[in-house]
Amino acid sequence: MTGDRTGLVRAWQCQSLLLGYPDEAFFARLDLLDAAAAGLDDRVGAPLRRFVAHVRDTPPGELAADYVATFDQRRRCCLFLTYYAHGDTRNRGMALLRLKQTYASAGLNLVGHELPDHLAVVLEFAAxxxxxxxxxxxxxxxxxxxxxxxxxxxxxxxxxxxxxVSATLPPLVGDQRQAVARLAAEGPPAEQVGLAPYASPDHLPQPQGAPR
Known part of the structure; x- marks a missing residue:
């Protein structure tokens, strides 16, 4: 799969949409995403099909509550990728700016209020x-x-x-394994300054349609 460009693009688009908040648009795409996942390499597609099956078996309100409890209330399950490397420090603000510049250099601009390091946004960019x-x-x-x-x-x-997502990327090696071990042991840096104009994960707008 790591060498199949068409499959990678399809996988990253599916993953991006399945990591979105489960609103009406999310459920409206479910059949299409299930069909797209069925055409992927099994290592990449089978986990997506299992997740879609879970979604179909779960009441929408329960799924939405689980999404918020998982990603908005657990720091270890943060979907904002620069948080893992930089925490709430001024370095994270610069990392966010660099991401926006990377998107712009490819001719793509963010719309809405989502931060550029949200995993769903990064996956959409990858697609x-x-x-x-x-x-x-x-x-x-x-x-x-x-x-x-x-x-x-x-x-x-x-x-x-x-x-x-992991199945679309090369296996962890060397320094990457050490970085994972360090993050697991120490967590991200904790300096609480310098994020303007970006908010920390604790102060992000609620996803559209999320319960308040």
Whole structure:
């Protein structure tokens, strides 16, 4: 799968949409996403199909509450990738700015209020600009792996989506394994300054349609 460009683009688009907040648009796309996942390599597609099956078997309100409890209330399950490397420090603000510049250089501009390091946004970018997007995902490999492990520890259905993301990337090696171990042991830096104009994960707008 790591060498199948068409399959990678399809996988990253599916993963991006399945990591979105489960609103009406999310459920409206479910049949299409299930069909797209069925055409992927089994290592990438099977976890997505398991997640879709879970979604179909779960009442929408329960799924939405689980999404908020998982991603908005657990720091270890943060979907904002620069948080793992930089925490709430001024370095994170610069990392967010660099991401926006990377998107703009590829001719893509963010719309709405989502931060550029949200995993769904990065995956959508990867689907639109595969070479640059793959490089971004690999650059954040340690954070992605920590998120994947945290979701498994929480017995979260979204662990399947992260398993699928991981299957599109090269295996962890050397320094990446050490980075994961360090993040797991120490967590991200904790300096609480310098994020303007960006908010920390604790102060982000609620996802559209999320309960308040």
């Amino acid at each position: 639109a600009a595969p070479d640059q997007g793959r490089a971004l995902l690999i650059a954040h490999r340690a954070g992605l792996e920590l998120l994947r492990l945290a979701l498994h520890d929480a017995d979260s259905p979204w662990a399947d989506v992260l398993d699928s």
